[in-house]
Amino acid sequence: MTILIDQPDYFGSDVEAKTVVANETELVLDGGFVKPQANSFGHTFRDYAAESERQEGVENFYRKNHIYQSFDFVKKMREEYGKLNRVEMSIWECCELLNEVVDESDPDLDEPQIEHLLQTAEAIRKDYPNEDWLHLTGLIHDLGKVLLLPSFGGLPQWAVVGDTYPVGCRFDESIVHHKYFKENPDYNNSAYNTRYGIYSEKCGLNNVMMSWGHDDYMYLVAKENKTTLPSAAMFIIRYHSFYALHREGAYKHLMNDEDVENLKWLHIFK
Numbered sequence: 001m002t003i004l005i006d007q008p009d010y011f012g013s014d015v016e017a018k019t020v021v022a023n024e025t026e027l028v029l030d031g032g033f034v035k036p037q038a039n040s041f042g043h044t045f046r047d048y049a050a051e052s053e054r055q056e057g058v059e060n061f062y063r064k065n066h067i068y069q070s071f072d073f074v075k076k077m078r079e080e081y082g083k084l085n086r087v088e089m090s091i092w093e094c095c096e097l098l099n100e101v102v103d104e105s106d107p108d109l110d111e112p113q114i115e116h117l118l119q120t121a122e123a124i125r126k127d128y129p130n131e132d133w134l135h136l137t138g139l140i141h142d143l144g145k146v147l148l149l150p151s152f153g154g155l156p157q158w159a160v161v162g163d164t165y166p167v168g169c170r171f172d173e174s175i176v177h178h179k180y181f182k183e184n185p186d187y188n189n190s191a192y193n194t195r196y197g198i199y200s201e202k203c204g205l206n207n208v209m210m211s212w213g214h215d216d217y218m219y220l221v222a223k224e225n226k227t228t229l230p231s232a233a234m235f236i237i238r239y240h241s242f243y244a245l246h247r248e249g250a251y252k253h254l255m256n257d258e259d260v261e262n263l264k265w266l267h268i269f270k
């Protein structure tokens, strides 16, 4: 059941909608899912400047993320986690494990991740009832966050969550809290700090090393387990945190034709 309440002040008087979901954590299975219009702190989504009790922690998170995600670090993580020698479990077991995870990079949410997974899948089901692969993609897209748990190596937050971006070429200015890249070892490396860096025009995102985190890990897990999900689903899983691309339009010069097609689905997902 969906509970509707009067719109609080922070939406401004010109906003037409008069209702929000009172309890965002509630799972609605009757097709009555209503997308919340403000985050848990009353701000618009993904506002990295808004002063909330999370803002400082989020900025501190990105400071570390931008300093430590270097080309060499990503290469090492890919090799290590590509072995997939950690744990075996079902998808639902993994969803339940996410109950223990809180994402420190997210300015909007400080609730257990499992609620985010269910809300995402449910929202997509409402808008695209016939695309069952897309519902499943929504359900599993963040499962890679188990990297935070001890049995998966207990990686620090900066190596698991947050927006992602390519390494091996210049960090685009549209990346959130860009200023902290100045302390990244790659920032002054002339092999890595140009528009193309080690890449070439239309080389395809598959050939681009992305900062390491839950997206690439889940992509690897799905691929190595011979998933039957379509290529658009794999693209969504792998690049859903790549806001510089799908929101700001940066790095398009690295995309090939297949990426261009898949990006359309990622836009639907986001």
Ligand SMILES: O[C@H]1[C@H](O)[C@@H](O)[C@H](O)[C@@H](O)[C@H]1O
Residues within 6 Å of the ligand: 103, 105, 106, 107, 142, 161, 162, 163, 164, 240, 241, 242, 243
């Ligand atoms: O803070 C969030 C969170 O970590 C999401 O899972 C990720 O996909 C987003 O890109 C990021 O901004």
Ligand SMILES: [Fe+2]
Residues within 6 Å of the ligand: 141, 142, 214, 240, 241
């Ligand atoms: Fe994510």
Ligand SMILES: [Fe+2]
Residues within 6 Å of the ligand: 116, 141, 142
């Ligand atoms: Fe997510």
